[in-house]
Amino acid sequence: MAAASTTAAPATCYDTPEGVDVRGRYDPAFASVLTRGALAFVAGLQREFRGAVRHAMEQRREAQRRYDAGEPPRFDPATRFVREGGWRCAPVPPAVADRTVEITGPAEPRKMVINALNSGAKVFMADFEDALSPTWENLMNGQVNLRDAVAGTITFRDAARGREYRLNDQTAKLFVRPRGWHLPEAHILIDGEPAIGCLVDFGLYFFHNHAAFRAGQGAGLGPFFYLPKMEHSREARIWNGVFERAEQTAGIERASIRATVLVETLPAVFQMDEILYELRDHSVGLNCGRWDYIFSYVKTFRAHPDRLLPDRALVGMGQHFMRSYSHLLIRTCHRRGVHAMGGMAAQIPIKDDAAANEAALELVRKDKLREVRAGHDGTWAAHPGLIPAIREVFEGHLGGRPNQIGDAPAGQEAATVTAEDLIQPPRGARTVDGLRLNARVGVQYLAAWLAGSGSVPLYNLMEDAATAEISRVQNWQWLRHGAALDAAGVEVRATPELLARVMEEEMARIQAEVGRERFRQGRYAEAGRIFSRQCTAPELDDFLTLDAYNLIVVHHPGAADKGE
Numbered sequence: 001m002a003a004a005s006t007t008a009a010p011a012t013c014y015d016t017p018e019g020v021d022v023r024g025r026y027d028p029a030f031a032s033v034l035t036r037g038a039l040a041f042v043a044g045l046q047r048e049f050r051g052a053v054r055h056a057m058e059q060r061r062e063a064q065r066r067y068d069a070g071e072p073p074r075f076d077p078a079t080r081f082v083r084e085g086g087w088r089c090a091p092v093p094p095a096v097a098d099r100t101v102e103i104t105g106p107a108e109p110r111k112m113v114i115n116a117l118n119s120g121a122k123v124f125m126a127d128f129e130d131a132l133s134p135t136w137e138n139l140m141n142g143q144v145n146l147r148d149a150v151a152g153t154i155t156f157r158d159a160a161r162g163r164e165y166r167l168n169d170q171t172a173k174l175f176v177r178p179r180g181w182h183l184p185e186a187h188i189l190i191d192g193e194p195a196i197g198c199l200v201d202f203g204l205y206f207f208h209n210h211a212a213f214r215a216g217q218g219a220g221l222g223p224f225f226y227l228p229k230m231e232h233s234r235e236a237r238i239w240n241g242v243f244e245r246a247e248q249t250a251g252i253e254r255a256s257i258r259a260t261v262l263v264e265t266l267p268a269v270f271q272m273d274e275i276l277y278e279l280r281d282h283s284v285g286l287n288c289g290r291w292d293y294i295f296s297y298v299k300t301f302r303a304h305p306d307r308l309l310p311d312r313a314l315v316g317m318g319q320h321f322m323r324s325y326s327h328l329l330i331r332t333c334h335r336r337g338v339h340a341m342g343g344m345a346a347q348i349p350i351k352d353d354a355a356a357n358e359a360a361l362e363l364v365r366k367d368k369l370r371e372v373r374a375g376h377d378g379t380w381a382a383h384p385g386l387i388p389a390i391r392e393v394f395e396g397h398l399g400g401r402p403n404q405i406g407d408a409p410a411g412q413e414a415a416t417v418t419a420e421d422l423i424q425p426p427r428g429a430r431t432v433d434g435l436r437l438n439a440r441v442g443v444q445y446l447a448a449w450l451a452g453s454g455s456v457p458l459y460n461l462m463e464d465a466a467t468a469e470i471s472r473v474q475n476w477q478w479l480r481h482g483a484a485l486d487a488a489g490v491e492v493r494a495t496p497e498l499l500a501r502v503m504e505e506e507m508a509r510i511q512a513e514v515g516r517e518r519f520r521q522g523r524y525a526e527a528g529r530i531f532s533r534q535c536t537a538p539e540l541d542d543f544l545t546l547d548a549y550n551l552i553v554v555h556h557p558g559a560a561d562k563g564e
C-alpha cells in the first residue's frame with residue numbers, strides 16, 4: 001500500500017492504490033499523471049479485462065497453429081449474419097467529419113506534438129505505438145504532453161535555437177494510439193503482474209483528459225483513439241468493453257468515445273465487418289495500416305514456402321493482395337457509414353537535393369491519388385512538409401466535401417474481392433541486396449529504438465516499428481525456407497552463413513556511414529546481435545519490440561519501496 005507523505009519533504013515516490021506498484025523513475029511531472037485516482041482507474045480496467053486479454057492472446061496462438069498447419073485465414077461462416085446484415089455504425093462525430101489529412105507522430109518529444117497540432121492537418125494521431133519506443137521516460141512525457149495539448153497550454157522552448165513553440169489558434173484534432181494488446185508495461189505492476197501496456201496508455205490519457213477534450217476538441221464527443229494490431233473481432237469487443245467501463249466511471253454518455261481501428265494484420269481483413277460491429281457505437285472507421293499488414297502477411301504464412309515475399313521495396317499498394325485489401329476496407333466502411341482511412345507513404349522530404357525531393361513528393365502524390373480515387377476519405381502524412389501536397393490531392397478530388405462516405409462505390413473491384421484475392425502472393429524479385437538493405441535498416445532502426453527513438457529517417461524514408469518488422473521477418477522467412485536470391489545475375493541460397501557475412505559487411509557499412517564515435521556510443525552492436533538472432537531463430541518471434549523490450553526497462557527500486 002502507498003504511504004502518503006506526512007512530512008513537508010518533497011515526495012519522491014508515487015502515491016499508489018492497493019495492489020499497484022510503480023517501478024519507473026520518480027519525477028514530479030510524471031506524478032502529476034500517475035495520480036492515485038488514475039492508477040486506480042487503470043488497475044480497475046486491468047482487473048476487469050485481463051482474463052479476456054489473456055484468452056484473446058491464446059486464441060491468436062491457436063489461429064497461428066492452424067495457419068501453420070495449412071489452413072489459410074478466411075471469412076468466418078459463423079458470423080455471416082454480421083457481414084450480411086444491414087446495420088450501421090453510429091453517425092460520424094461532426095468534429096471529425098473531415099479527416100482528409102492526418103499527421104502522425106510520437107507523443108514525445110514535446111516539440112513534435114506542438115508541430116503536429118499546428119501542421120495544418122485535420123487530425124494528429126499521437127502515437128504510443130509504432131512511432132514511439134516505449135521507454136518509461138517517453139511514455140510518461142507523452143502523457144504529460146497530451147494533457148497539456150488537450151488543455152491548450154502546451155509550450156516548448158528550444159534553448160539551443162532560441163525558438164519558442166506554442167499552439168496556433170487552429171489546431172488538428174487529437175487521436176491517441178495506445179500500444180497493442182500484446183505489450184506489457186513493466187514499470188507498473190498490478191497485483192504483482194506487469195500492467196497491460198495499452199490500458200496504461202488509454203487509462204491515463206482518458207482519466208485526465210476526457211472532460212477537457214469533450215468540452216473543446218471533441219465538441220461534446222470523445223476522446224478519440226486509434227486502435228492497432230488487432231487480429232480478431234473478439235479483441236475489438238474487449239476495447240468496446242473498456243470504452244463502456246470508462247464512460248460509466250467518468251459518468252459520461254455511452255458512445256462518447258470513438259475509435260478508428262487499424263486493419264493491419266492479415267487475419268483482421270477477414271473480420272472487418274465483425275470489428276466494426278463490435279465497436280459500432282464507438283467506431284469512427286478503419287484504416288489501412290499497410291506496413292504492419294505486410295509484416296503480418298509474412299507472420300501468418302511463416303510456414304509456407306510458396307508465399308515468400310519479394311524484396312521489401314517491391315511490396316507496395318500496387319500488389320494485388322494490397323489493392324484488394326484497400327478496396328474491401330473502403331467498401332466495408334462506407335457500407336457501415338464510417339471513414340475509410342488510407343495509410344502511410346514512407347517518403348519524407350529530402351532536404352539537400354531538390355530533384356530527389358521532388359521525386360519523393362511525386363511518389364507521395366501518386367500514392368494519395370490512388371487512395372482518394374479508390375474511395376478513401378483521408379490519409380496519413382508522416383511529416384508536416386508533405387501536408388500541402390497531400391491536401392491538394394484530397395481536397396482537389398473531394399471538391400469541398402469533407403469525405404466520400406455516402407458516395408456510390410468508386411469501382412466494382414471491391415464487390416468481387418474474394419478470400420483468394422486477399423492472400424494472393426506478391427510478385428517480384430528476391431535479391432541479396434534486399435537481404436542487405438533489410439539488415440542495414442533493421443539494425444539502425446533497432447539501435448535508435450533501444451536509445452529511445454521510435455521513428456527515424458533512414459535513407460530518406462520514414463522507418464518505424466512496423467517497417468522494421470518487415471525487414472526482420474522477411475530475412476527470417478528467406479532463411480527459414482532457403483529462398484533463392486539474385487546476386488547480380490547469380491542465384492544464391494539464403495542461409496545463416498550468407499546472413500552472417502552480410503551482417504558483418506553491413507555493420508561495417510553502418511559504422512562508416514554514422515562515424516566511428518557515434519557507432520561506439522550508440523547501441524548498434526547490441527542491435528546487430530538482436531537482429532541476427534531474430535533472423536536466424538528456429539521459431540519466428542511474434543514481435544521484435546517484445547523481445548527487445550526488456551532491454552529498455554529500467555526499474556528504480558527507490559520508486560517501489562516508498563521509503564517504508
Ligand SMILES: CC(=O)SCCNC(=O)CCNC(=O)[C@H](O)C(C)(C)COP(=O)(O)OP(=O)(O)OC[C@H]1O[C@@H](n2cnc3c(N)ncnc32)[C@H](O)[C@@H]1OP(=O)(O)O
Pocket residue numbers: 103104105106111112113115116127130131291292344348349381382383384455456457461462463464466467
Ligand atoms: C507504420 C506506421 O505506423 S506510420 C505512423 C507512425 N510513424 C510516424 O508517425 C512517423 C512520423 N514521422 C517522424 O517521426 C519524422 O517525420 C521522421 C522521424 C520520419 C523524420 O523526422 P526528422 O528527421 O526530425 O525530420 P525533419 O528534420 O525534416 O523535421 C523538420 C521539422 O518537422 C518536424 N516534424 C517532422 N516530422 C513530424 C511529425 N510527424 N509530426 C510533427 N512534427 C514533425 C520536426 O520536429 C522538425 O521541427 P522543427 O523545425 O521545429 O525542429
Ligand SMILES: O=CC(=O)O
Pocket residue numbers: 130262264288289290291292293343344466
Ligand atoms: O500503423 C500503420 C502501419 O502501416 O503499420
Ligand SMILES: [Mg+2]
Pocket residue numbers: 130228262264289291292466
Ligand atoms: Mg502499424
